Amino acid sequence: MPDTAEWLPLWQSAARARAEGRVSQALQLYAATIAADPPSSQPFVEAGALAAELSSNLAGVDELYAEHCEHMRLGDDDCPARALHRRFVEENQVSAVLHLLRGVDISPDAAGAHRALAEALERMGNLDLALVHCRHAARLEPESHDHAVAVGRLLEAQGRLDRAVIHYRALAARWPGDPEIRARLIRAGGRDDSEPAMGSPDGASLQGSSADRGADSQGTDYLAILARTAAAFPPQDYPDGWRRELVTAATRMAEEFPDDGAAHLAKGYALLGIGELAQARDCFATASLFGEPSGPATSLSGRVQSALADARCWLLDPTTWPQQTGPVAPIEESSLKLAHARALRHAGDMRGALRLCDAAVANYFVRHTPLSYERYKQYKIVAHVGRYYAIPDHVREFKIIDGVVCRQSSIEQYARFRIARRVVDMIRSFMGHRGAMLRPLLRSLRRLRLWLYAVPGVKVASSMDALLADIDRSSDRTAVEPLAREG
DSSP: OOOHHHHHHHHHHHHHHHHTTOHHHHHHHHHHHHHTOOSOSHHHHHHHHHHHHHHHHHTTHHHHHHHHHHHHTOOGGGOHHHHHHHHHHHHHHHHHHHHHHHHHHHOTTOHHHHHHHHHHHHHHTOHHHHHHHHHHHHHHOTTOHHHHHHHHHHHHHTTOHHHHHHHHHHHHHHSTTOHHHHHHHHHTTOOOTTSOSSBOTTSOBTTSOOSOHHHHHHHHHHHHHHHHHHHTSOGGGSOTTHHHHHHHHHHHHHHHOTTOHHHHHHHHHHHHHTTOHHHHHHHHHHHHHHTSTTSOOOOOOHHHHHHHHHHHHHHHOTTOOOOSSSOOOOOOHHHHHHHHHHHHHHHTOHHHHHHHHHHHSGGGSOOSOOOOOEEETTEEEEEETTEEEEEETTOOSEEEETTEEEEOSTTGGGGGOOOOHHHHHHHHHHHGGGGGGHHHHHHHHHHHHHHHHBOTTOEEESSHHHHHHHHHHHHHHHHHHHHHHHO
């Protein structure tokens, strides 16, 4: 059996690097861990999941290469970078499958390992073997809704819609009123004509109102998940009029509960399903605003939170279509705040839009310059614009304006007050040839204003040594004067 001391530290370092986003280092550490042949399946599963995630994230780069080659009229053989990229992605996919197979071999009862292997095989196009491992995961964890729906999704991907309908009907019996199962059942062609066109979890129409807030939240969550599931498929995959009916129900729900983020999320996905991109963007921005900590107190379930994350990704990059599987792309907070600001501006809340714009660009500006100082005897030594200031220690807040240390107060801003140019021109024209006297007068007034707010007892010098010598001389005089008074 391999020595634990050989692989355990490597595995821990690899997991730490992966959590911190150091992907290249994590890949190297996982490779070293697996080379030590650990008896645990977890390192193999983590290494396989990382390789599968990396290949999935890089798959979109091939589309950029394709656009570039088409624009430059290059063939596949004329673009070595594209071939190198494809080979790297394929090697990662194979590596992910091999690692996960080893993890399943060590722990055959680990449902998570079987499910990860099924997803890796699906990305490689091996749907038959993926379905085998996905079903095995569902048998190991029969209470898992995610595993069960994944089995039906693979049946759909294989084109076995009749088997998918049977599977989804069985799931509908286990999870009555589940919106994702119902949306997939309708898409597979198994809709029952006796069902209401657009129903809530208990079969009641979602277009009605309810006094129970819990029932309202349940209804909006139901519509959001239903619309999110349907948005991942082309419009022709659903019966005629069904999507329009979904838009009508979601619109009425959003009007009835304007402070419910899930209602706006449902409306956005319903509009996205029929190609109304501009209106969907506004709904997603509103739902995203409500999902912020400062938004209205709206509780979102786990699956609705996932739908909100997908909506935010689409809001920042409308070229992406909601995906059925795969990790959610990271959200850039500044861009999201700007999207929220645009939504508030369209709604007429200009103050809120300005606040969000300010927060969005805050990381790009230095708002408060850090001021550091050293203590020497009873003074704070501060360096500012090539000069050194000794400020009495009892002064806690201050500003340096034009070389003068001023008290920090609500009126110190007037020390920076400048007379408007048109006023100066008017005074000069009035004074005629005596206008040359105006500039010294203005300087005198400015010095007077600064003097009114100046902190007393400040020492200024052009070098640190000169300032410390001045402090030492004043300290010596302070120490001698009491003795002279006593004599």
